[in-house]
Amino acid sequence: MLETARHLESKGYLVRYVPVDSTGQIDLDFLRSVVSPSTALVSIMMANNEIGTIQPVEEVIRIARHYGILVHTDAVQAFGKMEVNVEKLGVDLLTISSHKIYGPKGVGALYIKKGTPIKPFVHGGHQEFNLRAGTENTVGIIGFGQAAMVLKERWRKDKERLEKLAQKLKSGIETRIPGVKFNGHPEKRIKTTLNFAFPGLEAEAILLALATKEIYVSTGSACSEESEEASHVLLAIGLKPEIARSAIRMSLGRFNKEEDVEVVLRELPEIISRLREISSFHPET
Numbered sequence: 677m678l679e680t681a682r683h684l685e686s687k688g689y690l691v692r693y694v695p696v697d698s699t700g701q702i703d704l705d706f707l708r709s710v711v712s713p714s715t716a717l718v719s720i721m722m723a724n725n726e727i728g729t730i731q732p733v734e735e736v737i738r739i740a741r742h743y744g745i746l747v748h749t750d751a752v753q754a755f756g757k758m759e760v761n762v763e764k765l766g767v768d769l770l771t772i773s774s775h776k777i778y779g780p781k782g783v784g785a786l787y788i789k790k791g792t793p794i795k796p797f798v799h800g801g802h803q804e805f806n807l808r809a810g811t812e813n814t815v816g817i818i819g820f821g822q823a824a825m826v827l828k829e830r831w832r833k834d835k836e837r838l839e840k841l842a843q844k845l846k847s848g849i850e851t852r853i854p855g856v857k858f859n860g861h862p863e864k865r866i867k868t869t870l871n872f873a874f875p876g877l878e879a880e881a882i883l884l885a886l887a888t889k890e891i892y893v894s895t896g897s898a899c900s901e902e903s904e905e906a907s908h909v910l911l912a913i914g915l916k917p918e919i920a921r922s923a924i925r926m927s928l929g930r931f932n933k934e935e936d937v938e939v940v941l942r943e944l945p946e947i948i949s950r951l952r953e954i955s956s957f958h959p960e961t
Contacts (some may be wrong), residue, residue, distance in 0.1 A: 873920070
């Protein structure tokens with residue numbers, strides 16, 4: 677979304693970036709102050725992919741509707757982890773991705789509310805109702821549909837089980853590791869996405885140490901794994917660059933079990949303690 681916005685800026689469009697608070701939720705008052713009848717689109721993530729914070733999409737839509745503005749939401753991270761109902765939301769455009777619900781990679785879907793004006797960005801054949809030329813990835817689409825059917829049957833049960841595991845992991849880390857900082861909204865978030873900063877350490881060192889124990893986490897979103905810059909998400913919520921660079925993200929999924937959480941709670945405190953011994957950081961006790 678950010679890269680598309682920057683591209684549009686380079687073409688002369690006026691783009692406004694709405695700031696967030698320390699939990700990652702957008703400033704609705706700022707949004708109200710910058711939209712107008714000339715605003716073409718408001719685009720917002722339903723849930724953040726690094727810290728899990730859920731945005732007040734319904735309120736964003738109410739603000740936009742006052743001026744007749746179209747609203748798009750990126751629901752990729754939310755899909756499969758919370759209810760995503762386009763009719764209840766009233767959103768004009770919504771995007772989801774297959775791989776987030778254990779379907780094939782490289783397949784996604786764009787919901788377009790009936791009557792929403794939209795033009796094709798690829799010209800050629802008549803596929804996708806003349807909106808997206810090119811032979812469809814039929815196998816991928818079928819796989820996506822099958823994954824959605826499986827999700828429909830089990831997502832509530834999975835959600836309850838995984839949220840309990842995530843809470844155990846979160847409370848265990850906060851109890852056993854002094855000086856750790858949790859990033860994200862305390863309640864309004866995807867509970868299975870956990871982001872912790874370990875001030876004084878480098879996230880890359882933590883990631884590599886965990887990998888030797890066959891525990892795999894990330895230092896940010898998958899889209900920015902190759903970047904050495906501090907996460908723009910963590911900087912936006914007010915973290916200093918050196919703190920942001922100490923943060924790791926943990927995500928729990930369908931195949932995680934309680935034993936996995938136990939392993940992390942056994943190994944991570946030892947790893948952090950060992951890394952701190954060779955650094956100059958000494959947390960307050």
